[in-house]
Each structure stands twice: as structure tokens, then as C-alpha cells.
Amino acid sequence: MAVALQRVGKRSLVLERWHELRESGGALSLFPNAWRALDAIGVSHKLKPLYHVIQNGDVTNIETGAKQSQSFAQKQDDGAEKGARVIHRKALLQAIAEELTPEAIRFSSKLVSIKTEQLPDSSTVAVLHLEDRTIIKAKAVIGCDGVHSVVAQWLGLGSPRHSGRSAVRGMAVYTEGHGFGLQSHQFLSEGTRAGFSPINKTDVYWGVSHYSTAKEHEMWHDPELIRKATLEDLLAEFPAEFKEVVRRSEPESLSWVRLNYRAPWEVLLCRVQRGCITVAGDAMHPMTPDLGQGGCLALEDAIVLARCVARAGTAKEMEEGMSRYVAERRWRAAWVVAASYFSGFVQQAPSGLWTRPA
Numbered sequence: 001m002a003v004a005l006q007r008v009g010k011r012s013l014v015l016e017r018w019h020e021l022r023e024s025g026g027a028l029s030l031f032p033n034a035w036r037a038l039d040a041i042g043v044s045h046k047l048k049p050l051y052h053v054i055q056n057g058d059v060t061n062i063e064t065g066a067k068q069s070q071s072f073a074q075k076q077d078d079g080a081e082k083g084a085r086v087i088h089r090k091a092l093l094q095a096i097a098e099e100l101t102p103e104a105i106r107f108s109s110k111l112v113s114i115k116t117e118q119l120p121d122s123s124t125v126a127v128l129h130l131e132d133r134t135i136i137k138a139k140a141v142i143g144c145d146g147v148h149s150v151v152a153q154w155l156g157l158g159s160p161r162h163s164g165r166s167a168v169r170g171m172a173v174y175t176e177g178h179g180f181g182l183q184s185h186q187f188l189s190e191g192t193r194a195g196f197s198p199i200n201k202t203d204v205y206w207g208v209s210h211y212s213t214a215k216e217h218e219m220w221h222d223p224e225l226i227r228k229a230t231l232e233d234l235l236a237e238f239p240a241e242f243k244e245v246v247r248r249s250e251p252e253s254l255s256w257v258r259l260n261y262r263a264p265w266e267v268l269l270c271r272v273q274r275g276c277i278t279v280a281g282d283a284m285h286p287m288t289p290d291l292g293q294g295g296c297l298a299l300e301d302a303i304v305l306a307r308c309v310a311r312a313g314t315a316k317e318m319e320e321g322m323s324r325y326v327a328e329r330r331w332r333a334a335w336v337v338a339a340s341y342f343s344g345f346v347q348q349a350p351s352g353l354w355t356r357p358a
């Protein structure tokens, strides 16, 4: 967001709660809409040479053994390859952050509350209270603070809903080369959906989504318990090559999260802007990861918001620009939240519910 704003001549200060750039989940898939956004902010050229387009993929039904294959990569008009690439989250954050001056990011700055203050000229400023007791006054605030956003709460948005599902993720490193080519593999089993994809020649990203259990939170903070439960409980019937990917995963890459989302009607109808304060990314529209679009939409948000406020000089113009951004993003985000939820629901449903008889 800060880079997109910088590109249209708007200076901003990023407040980050951690003392450094930190990611969770290891990697993510970025689809062509995300690459268009990264093109627009002048960052994609740093990442494309490192990460190649996934050429094809297959989906295997664990119970029946049936397998479907599909080709993904397409050519753009200029002959360049178009499609999804799986990239390290850290590389994405670094590629974006290095476009900013070091002073533009203030680390160890956890936002805890927001107030507003009326100025003598009757304009309003946001007063941000940080955990370390620092107070920052801002003409405009864009909450890009993720699924448990303080800014979203201040705007009156409810807490995200639990989808009833959770996901385990990790990243394996094959120093000798994994040999999977540029192909992704997905597996469906009753109540479980899993897959792995190459990131580059040595690294492989994998994930398993499943119905949440009451006991899983006991494992969240212990990587070896996560690995054991994944291999023995979730992937017991899965192919040996998938289990090997999990065995090879770096302990620090293993994580287990509940999958939350905001109901599409809340994205459409609830207040996501007050004056010059709004939200973007997961703070506005958290979604289940079934279409791999949460991060892609966060990048789209940045481009649209920057475009909408590019010409704003006064507080009133900034507020109007943010209103145009909200109007433009609501429908798009609500549809993708709904489509992601439905996609996960169908693919993980009990066998026979959505499948055609053979």
C-alpha cells in the first residue's frame, strides 16, 4: 500500500508491530491479477526471474485414485508467460519494502487504539495510540493490519467468522533439487484437501486444509507435534512422496491456523470507512484460502486506493477518494470471499455430495 501511494506522490508511514519484516506461512501463490498489481508498482521485475509460472497440475481423489490433469500456463500478447507463481512470502515483503526509504517503516509499533480529534479549522485528525505509549497524529489511516485488525474493530466491523476449517502449511527444502518440475499436485479426500507446489528448484510449498478439531490448538506452537499430527492423522492415506515433502520441511516453516472469513454481506453492507480512515486486505475482506486470492486482492486494493486518492489535496478530497475506493472494492471482494468459501465447501464435502457417479 505504501509503495502504491508513493507512486502517486503520497507520503505515508508504515506502522509494523514486529521489530522486523515477518511473515507466516512460508510461501503463497500469486495469480495474474497480483502480478498486474506488482507490475503497476514496479516490483514484479525483481521477482519474476526467481519464480517460474506453474505449467500444469493434477488433482487426485485419494479414495478412488481418479486423477485429473490440467495445463495452466498461457502466453500474454507480448509472448511473456502468464499464470500462477508460488513465491516466498519473505521475498515478496522484501521486494516491496526496499522501494521505501528506511524511515517510511516504523517497526515495533503496535497500534492499540484510535481516537479522532477535531482541529480549530474543523477538520479531523486520527490519533493513533501505540503499545509503547507513542501517539501519532495522521490525516488519513489505512488499516492493513490483517485478519484481527484494530482499525476494522474501530470502524465497527465484527470479528471474522471461523469457517469450521483449519490449515497446516510448511516448506520443504531439497538441496539436491526436488525434481517435481513446474507442476502442482492436489489431493482430495473426505474432509481433507491438500497439495504441494514447487517454489523454485529446491523449495516446495505444501498445505493441508481439514475440519477443525477441539485439540489442534495444543499443537500450534510445537513444530514437531504439527509434523507428527500431519503425517499420522491428516495424511495417513496420502502418497509417500507427499509425506516425504512434509518430513523434509524446515521446523520454522510449519504452522497451523484456523481459516477465518468475513461474511460477504458484511463486506458489502458494513461500514468500512469513517472520514479518512479505512481498511484494506485481510482487515477488510479476510477469506478462506481455497482460491489463493487473499494476498492477490490485498495487492489489488493498494492499486485501486492509490488511484482513487492520487489527486486528493484536501481532507474532503481524501475522504471522497476513499469512498470511491470502498465502492469499487466491496463487490469484487464480496464475490471472491463467497467464491473461496464455496470452493472449499464443495471440495472438502463428504464424498458423493458434489461428485458425479463414475
Ligand SMILES: Cc1cc2nc3c(=O)[nH]c(=O)nc-3n(C[C@H](O)[C@H](O)[C@H](O)COP(=O)(O)OP(=O)(O)OC[C@H]3O[C@@H](n4cnc5c(N)ncnc54)[C@H](O)[C@@H]3O)c2cc1C
Pocket: 015, 016, 017, 018, 022, 025, 027, 028, 029, 030, 109, 110, 111, 112, 144, 145, 146, 147, 148, 149, 150, 167, 169, 207, 257, 259, 280, 281, 282, 283, 289, 292, 293, 294, 295, 296, 297, 298
Ligand atoms: C493457509 C493460508 C494459505 C493462503 N494462501 C494464499 C495464497 O496462496 N495466495 C494468496 O494470495 N493469499 C493466500 N492466503 C491469504 C494471505 O495470506 C492474506 O490474504 C494476506 O497475507 C493478507 O495480507 P494483509 O497485508 O492484508 O495482512 P497480513 O499479511 O496479515 O499483514 C498484516 C500486517 O500488519 C501487522 N499488524 C497486525 N496488527 C497490527 C497492529 N495492531 N499494529 C501494527 N501492525 C500490525 C502484521 O504484523 C502484519 O505485518 C492464504 C492464507 C492462509 C491462512
